[in-house]
Amino acid sequence: MITHKTKGIVLRTVKYGETSIITTIYTELFGIQSYIVKGIRQQARKTGSKGIYFQPAAILDMVVYHNTFKNLNFIKEYQWGYLYNEVLFDVIKNLVALFVAEMLLHSLKQPEANPELFYLAEDTLKQLDKGDQGLTANLPIYFSMQLAGELGFRIQGQYSNETAVCDLYEGAFVADKPNHSYYLEGNHALQLSRILHINFYSDLGTIQLTKDIRRSLLTAGQQYIALHINDFGEIKSLPILQQVLS
Helix, strand or coil, X not given: CCEEEEEEEEEEEEEECCCEEEEEEEECCCEEEEEEECCHHHHHXXXXXXXXXXXXXXXXEEEEECCCCCCEEEEEEEEEEECCCCCCCCHHHHHHHHHHHHHXXXXXXXXXXXXXXXXXXXXXXXXXXXCCHHHHHHHHHHHHHHHHHHCCCCCECCCCCCCCEEECCCCEEECCCCCCCCEEEHHHHHHHHHHHCCCCHHHHHHCCCCHHHHHHXXXXXXXXXXHHCCCCCCCCCHHHHHHHHC
């Protein structure tokens, strides 16, 4: 069987049998894929844990076997694609990274390559690793909005006196409140617009949010994607993230 070199971002890993794992990885070449890694838990008892390679948000360089008609493939080789300095050891940054991985896991329904989305996710995690407290706090909101854009439903327009309401159902800044509850207005809409239109990741640290606004925008990010993706499900890390980042 032909092998392929690809980068990958680990999204989820579960035990399989007595010694192996099944890991779900967002790959650069093939989109979201599931792989069996045989014997890794047995090897850990002999040579030290290799499970750290397959924790959520790990960025790997891999050589994989790929069969389009199989739900499970195999990884031949793996190594760090990017070695974190802080994400795996800083509690708050690790939680943000878990959120990024979980949002990808819930959003990606088909194994289709999307290089731009892969590079967005990879760059987001690297910026998180290097970023300060302000960037870390606002990054989940920014990533949620950018993820939506790469999936094809970017929020249109921006906040102004004439368009002071962000309609999450329509995905646009509008003049009037809609007749549903999925919208932001006032300062909440203004701050979301600011985050949507930053030019550099470092600009995230300049946006100061109150506890209530950050919680609201974190909820809005998940809600917006859930409105546009069937069976999106619940992001389990979100309530913890809201509490920690407040």
